[in-house]
Amino acid sequence: MIIIDEERIFQIIEECKPVSVALNGPDGMLPRVQETAVNIMNRFGIPAYVLADTTWGTCDLNSNGAKVLAAEILFNIGHTINMQSFEKNVIMIDAFDDIPFDDVSLKCAEMLKGKTISLVTDSQHLNQVDSVRSIFENNGVNVKIGKGKGQLNDGQVFGCEFYPAMEVRDQVDANVFMGQSNFHASGLALSTNKQTFVLDPYFNEVRDVTEFAQMLQRKATLSIYKAAEAKTFGIIVGLKEGQISKTTILKFKRELEKEGKAVQLFALTDITNERLRNLKGIDAFIQVACPRISTDNQFDKPVLSTPQANALLKILRNESIEDYLQIPHWL
Numbered sequence: 001m002i003i004i005d006e007e008r009i010f011q012i013i014e015e016c017k018p019v020s021v022a023l024n025g026p027d028g029m030l031p032r033v034q035e036t037a038v039n040i041m042n043r044f045g046i047p048a049y050v051l052a053d054t055t056w057g058t059c060d061l062n063s064n065g066a067k068v069l070a071a072e073i074l075f076n077i078g079h080t081i082n083m084q085s086f087e088k089n090v091i092m093i094d095a096f097d098d099i100p101f102d103d104v105s106l107k108c109a110e111m112l113k114g115k116t117i118s119l120v121t122d123s124q125h126l127n128q129v130d131s132v133r134s135i136f137e138n139n140g141v142n143v144k145i146g147k148g149k150g151q152l153n154d155g156q157v158f159g160c161e162f163y164p165a166m167e168v169r170d171q172v173d174a175n176v177f178m179g180q181s182n183f184h185a186s187g188l189a190l191s192t193n194k195q196t197f198v199l200d201p202y203f204n205e206v207r208d209v210t211e212f213a214q215m216l217q218r219k220a221t222l223s224i225y226k227a228a229e230a231k232t233f234g235i236i237v238g239l240k241e242g243q244i245s246k247t248t249i250l251k252f253k254r255e256l257e258k259e260g261k262a263v264q265l266f267a268l269t270d271i272t273n274e275r276l277r278n279l280k281g282i283d284a285f286i287q288v289a290c291p292r293i294s295t296d297n298q299f300d301k302p303v304l305s306t307p308q309a310n311a312l313l314k315i316l317r318n319e320s321i322e323d324y325l326q327i328p329h330w331l
C-alpha cells in the first residue's frame with residue numbers, strides 16, 4: 001500500500017493558506033494522489049487539482065501546469081530527493097510503499113551468499129533499505145550502500161543518475177535493486193557494467209536484468225553507428241522545466257558542423273516517433289531532454305541521447321567509444 005505523507009501536506013496548507021493547490025506523482029500512484037486531493041478539498045475547502053499528465057521525475061514536474069491553473073503550491077508526490085522543495089512553490093512529498101521485502105530478500109540472500117553487493121532502490125522503498133540490508137548481512141551477504149550525491153539519497157538511483165552505485169561498483173560483485181522497476185535496474189546495470197538483480201516483493205521473485213540491459217546497450221550502440229552515416233541532424237531540446245538544455249544542443253550543433261554535418265534545431269515537450277515523423281529531411285536526431293527516451297523506445301531513425309551523441313562525436317573523430325554509458329549521470 002502506498003503511504004503518502006499527508007500530514008506534511010496539511011501542515012503546509014495550514015501555514016501558507018493557499019487559495020488552491022495542485023498535486024502530481026508517478027502514474028502508478030495516481031489513485032492515491034486522487035485520494036489525497038479529495039482529503040485536501042474536504043478538510044480545507046479549496047480546489048486541489050490532480051495534474052494527471054505523466055511525471056517521470058524532478059526533470060518533469062509539470063510546474064507550468066500548476067502555474068496555468070494559478071495553483072499556489074504544487075505538491076509533487078513520490079519523487080523523494082534530499083531536498084524538501086525543488087523550485088519556488090514546488091514541494092516534494094514523500095510516498096512509501098509498505099510492502100514487505102522479507103521473503104524475497106531471504107530468497108536472494110541464498111542465491112548471493114558469500115558475495116558483496118551494492119544495495120540500491122528508488123524513492124518508494126528508501127524507508128526499507130536498512131531492514132533489507134540486515135536480512136542480507138544476517139544471511140552471509142556483504143552489503144555496500146553508496147553515498148548520495150546531487151539530488152540522490154544514500155542508496156538511491158534515478159533512471160538516469162547512478163552516483164551511489166558508481167561509488168561502490170569496484171567493491172562489489174553485483175547490484176541488487178529493491179523494487180519492481182526494470183527501468184531503474186537496467187540503467188543501473190548499464191552504468192556500472194555489473195550483474196544486476198531486481199528484488200521484486202510484489203511477485204516474490206529475483207530477476208536478473210543483465211541480459212536485458214545488454215540488449216538495450218547493443219541497440220543504443222547500433223543507433224550511434226547508424227547516425228554516423230547521417231548528413232543532416234535534428235537536435236531536440238526538451239520543453240519540460242528540467243529538460244531545457246540549450247547549452248548542450250548548441251554545443252552539439254557546433255561540434256557536428258565542424259564535422260561537416262548540417263544541423264536543424266527543434267523543441268518538443270514529448271519526443272515520440274509519431275512527432276518526429278512530421279519532421280522532414282532529417283537523417284538522425286539527437287535529443288538532450290531525457291537519455292532514457294533514446295535507450296528505451298523504438299524510432300524509425302536514430303535518436304541519440306547525450307551520452308550517445310558524445311560517443312558519435314568520438315566515432316566521427318576516429319576515437320574509441322568504449323564504456324560510453326558507464327558514467328554516473330547520463331546528462
